[in-house]
Amino acid sequence: MKKIGMILAVMLLGGCANQVVENEENRSSVVNEPSLSSSKESSSLRDDSSEEKKISFVGVGDNLIHDVIFEEAQLNNGSFNFKPMFENVAEEIEQADLAFINQETLIGGDAFGFSGYPAFNTPSDMADNLNELGFDLVNGASNHSLDKGKQGVLNTIEIWNKQENMIFTGVFASQEKRDAIPVIKRNGVTFSFLAYTYGTNGIKPDSPYRLNYFDEALITQDVEKAKEVSDFVIVSAHWGDEQMLKPNAFQIDYAQLFADLAVDVVVGTHPHVIQPVEWIEGKDGNQTLVVYSLGNFLSAMSTGTENNILGGMVSFDFVVNKGEKVIENVNWDPTVMHYIGDQSNYVESRKNFRIYKLDDYTEGLAKRHVLNGYQENQVSKASLQGTTENVIDAEFLK
DSSP states (O other): OOOBEEEEEEOOSSSEEOOOOOOTTOBOOOOSSOOEEOHHHHHGGGTOOSSOEEEEEEEEEEEOOOHHHHHHHBOTTSOBOOHHHHTTTHHHHHHSSEEEEEOOSOOOOGGGOOBOSSSOBOOTHHHHHHHHHTOOEEEOOSTTTTTTHHHHHHHHHHHHHTSTTOEEESBOSSHHHHHSEEEEEETTEEEEEEEEESOOTTOOOSSTTSBOBOOHHHHHHHHHHHHHHOSEEEEEEEOSOTTOSSOOHHHHHHHHHHHHTTOSEEEEEOSSSEEEEEEEEOTTSOEEEEEEEEOEEEOOOTTOOGGGGEEEEEEEEEEEETTEEEEEEEEEEEEEEEEEOOGGGHHHHOEEEEEEEGGGOOHHHHHHSTTTTGGGOOOOHHHHHHHHHHHSOGGGBO
């Protein structure tokens, strides 16, 4: 079994507060009420480094649940099972010590009814499925976070709070919760997880604390707090221009800010296509790993192109050894969102959704993809590999 560790909710109130709770299986537990402790106590979590510790990470992109996807996942009893759609990549997710996913579409409570584009509401069974698959870190700050207003946010927080061994962040029920720093621990190494979005499709939140938007002062404050209570800081960045294979000026500027603040990893989502991976040097000479966009993971974009079915799984190791911390073995593994259907009725006929690793995808499957021939698309394994090689630097490809 993997994922032995602890999740802490950390609030800094003039000092560094944390609380550790372990259950009988020594697995992570969410702590809702942080207690005070000294900075010395908190930093002692990072001093046990006499031997090398290696924590593996895998991250995937947009879990973008259109109506045809949840309709296919619905069972006869009315519940939903999405796990077969992930089965070809499930092993990598389960084996990683830390696994990240961007929950692009709101899980705002089943009472609202389920909906696809443009105002999404995904069945709450998705949260259970992602937990069972082995995801640990879930981004909740997306442009669709406010699709169902305040109540949708409160509902999604309640739904995710029922999931053990996971951190879901980016939207909040109170100022106190927003100011808390979510931290997860693996093998004696602590990780802070922060999340921000560029916007919410013009929908304004009911309270300033409801959702994390990109804001330099806020980010600086959060990262400084996070660095006091963790060995590594991971940021989920929901940013960029849709359909663009290169980062825009906003992404580049904030990537440099994250590097200057000595964030360790930035995991980018939202463009629905892949974008480059880079090491960016901070003002103090540190190196920050920036993944600008992982592309779509599970999706069925009705205006899709071949680029929208191409995603990536980024993996690497966090290593602590004799007081030094590094990130090693960065690798990009391309993924393909496969589905079939009738090209003459493309929007309604999409079905048989499965995610494949590109290495395992065949030209025979590509020929069956419903996009093949739709809007002049010519889907092929070779073209998907070519796009990957054009966007992702060779040093990150096997």
